[in-house]
Amino acid sequence: MKPIALHERIRAEIEAAILGGQLRPGDRIPKETELMAEYGCARMTVNKALSALAGNGMLERRKRAGSFVAQPRTQSMVLDVPDLAAAIAARGQSYRWDLTSRKISAPARAEAEALGVRAKVLSVTGVHFSEGLPLAFEERMINLALVPDIAEADLSQTPPGSWLIAHVPWTEAENRISATAAPVAVARALGIARGAPCLMLERRTWRGTDTVTRVRQHFVADRYELVARFGPGGN
Amino acid sequence: MKPIALHERIRAEIEAAILGGQLRPGDRIPKETELMAEYGCARMTVNKALSALAGNGMLERRKRAGSFVAQPRTQSMVLDVPDLAAAIAARGQSYRWDLTSRKISAPARAEAEALGVRAKVLSVTGVHFSEGLPLAFEERMINLALVPDIAEADLSQTPPGSWLIAHVPWTEAENRISATAAPVAVARALGIARGAPCLMLERRTWRGTDTVTRVRQHFVADRYELVARFGPGGN
DNA sequence: TAGTGGTCTAGACCACAGC
DNA sequence: CTGTGGTCTAGACCACTAA
Numbered sequence: 001m002k003p004i005a006l007h008e009r010i011r012a013e014i015e016a017a018i019l020g021g022q023l024r025p026g027d028r029i030p031k032e033t034e035l036m037a038e039y040g041c042a043r044m045t046v047n048k049a050l051s052a053l054a055g056n057g058m059l060e061r062r063k064r065a066g067s068f069v070a071q072p073r074t075q076s077m078v079l080d081v082p083d084l085a086a087a088i089a090a091r092g093q094s095y096r097w098d099l100t101s102r103k104i105s106a107p108a109r110a111e112a113e114a115l116g117v118r119a120k121v122l123s124v125t126g127v128h129f130s131e132g133l134p135l136a137f138e139e140r141m142i143n144l145a146l147v148p149d150i151a152e153a154d155l156s157q158t159p160p161g162s163w164l165i166a167h168v169p170w171t172e173a174e175n176r177i178s179a180t181a182a183p184v185a186v187a188r189a190l191g192i193a194r195g196a197p198c199l200m201l202e203r204r205t206w207r208g209t210d211t212v213t214r215v216r217q218h219f220v221a222d223r224y225e226l227v228a229r230f231g232p233g234g235n
Numbered sequence: 236m237k238p239i240a241l242h243e244r245i246r247a248e249i250e251a252a253i254l255g256g257q258l259r260p261g262d263r264i265p266k267e268t269e270l271m272a273e274y275g276c277a278r279m280t281v282n283k284a285l286s287a288l289a290g291n292g293m294l295e296r297r298k299r300a301g302s303f304v305a306q307p308r309t310q311s312m313v314l315d316v317p318d319l320a321a322a323i324a325a326r327g328q329s330y331r332w333d334l335t336s337r338k339i340s341a342p343a344r345a346e347a348e349a350l351g352v353r354a355k356v357l358s359v360t361g362v363h364f365s366e367g368l369p370l371a372f373e374e375r376m377i378n379l380a381l382v383p384d385i386a387e388a389d390l391s392q393t394p395p396g397s398w399l400i401a402h403v404p405w406t407e408a409e410n411r412i413s414a415t416a417a418p419v420a421v422a423r424a425l426g427i428a429r430g431a432p433c434l435m436l437e438r439r440t441w442r443g444t445d446t447v448t449r450v451r452q453h454f455v456a457d458r459y460e461l462v463a464r465f466g467p468g469g470n
Numbered sequence: 471t472a473g474t475g476g477t478c479t480a481g482a483c484c485a486c487a488g489c
Numbered sequence: 490c491t492g493t494g495g496t497c498t499a500g501a502c503c504a505c506t507a508a
Binding site: 240277298 | 495496497498499500504505506507508
Binding site: 266267268279282285286296297298299300301302 | 472473474475476477478
């Protein structure tokens, strides 16, 4: 038996009461001084337990009023959007990246607005393979003003996403996930029928207010899925 | 100027250093006693800041070794998986739910294994409409042993997902997102061509070790996308 | 084995929102 | 106004593990 920290025990017991239905949304929880007496510990210990529950969104704490069981949460989950090379390798499968085009240019007007930059841009397309089969077609634009070093990188060996993760910190990102019918160019690159269903992932990454990169990946439907998990306490 | 808590300021400064690149993955962070001296505060205050960062996965803390900037960040994003009725209403669009079937039964063998329960199960199918157009076809199974009250609910008025969110707490959930070609039954329910691309969302929700519900939603490709965001500090 | 984080105490003052 | 949570202190002992 490993001894469990007291604050963790308090936290777990209250959580269990909420999940088991003994405490219902809106119910009031004993005040810190009461719990402190009940468990025979210092107030900070109780506070640590309650703060953790509040941080998880299971409690709402209001000064002068007390602590209350929160309303059922919105379903927000943690989605791990992997670096493809690493993710495939982690599954024990072989990985290969085929660079199919690489171009440096000033972005066209439409692209400039989409990227939110007027600086020069590195445009790259290529295909990710897993176990020798095409998995995803990638089109990417990279802001050279923010990431000048990537112009020197050998992107035929390292997929641009892997290079960027290793070299460029970012502050914000947005992913859009949708399903589409494969356009001709994508279908040809992936060796599937035109119009076949694809999972499309569009990601845009910022550093501060500047766009770092913008990428669109078309996945062969049968060969890929995204998994998102949520558990209280982030386990 | 609202005064910011000291532990929060410490947390934010270290986080900024990590995101800004001054601290790189694997770098060691000053030990608690050093930070305590630097900020002129008690050790618990520093500890609270570092514990929060460790909880966010930005730091890894090892006894006897110290605190280190966590691994090359997996792109973890917060994916909001909305209650469809609420999400559509929030966009100012009209929403309608059509219940197409409702059945209580002991699950077949395959279903029992999939659900992880042998108790009776409520099976429901229906279609979500937005602005009068079919948006998603839903197939759902609900564990009646855990949620007996839903047998009395009027699921022709309230979609089961909305009812569950309002009434049932859960401890863990998993979402799988993929693209598929619409099967015949789905295509017919949504009024699209058989084989047309669909975004498929499969969600399974647990309370403790028991499955609460399992749902599969097929979205018409052009009419829906999922958005996941990440910002430092979870904003 | 020694240094680090993990935990806990018994106080304290303050801000703020309900009463 | 007063009770509640928010924050902080200056100690302390322990568990674990890396050196």
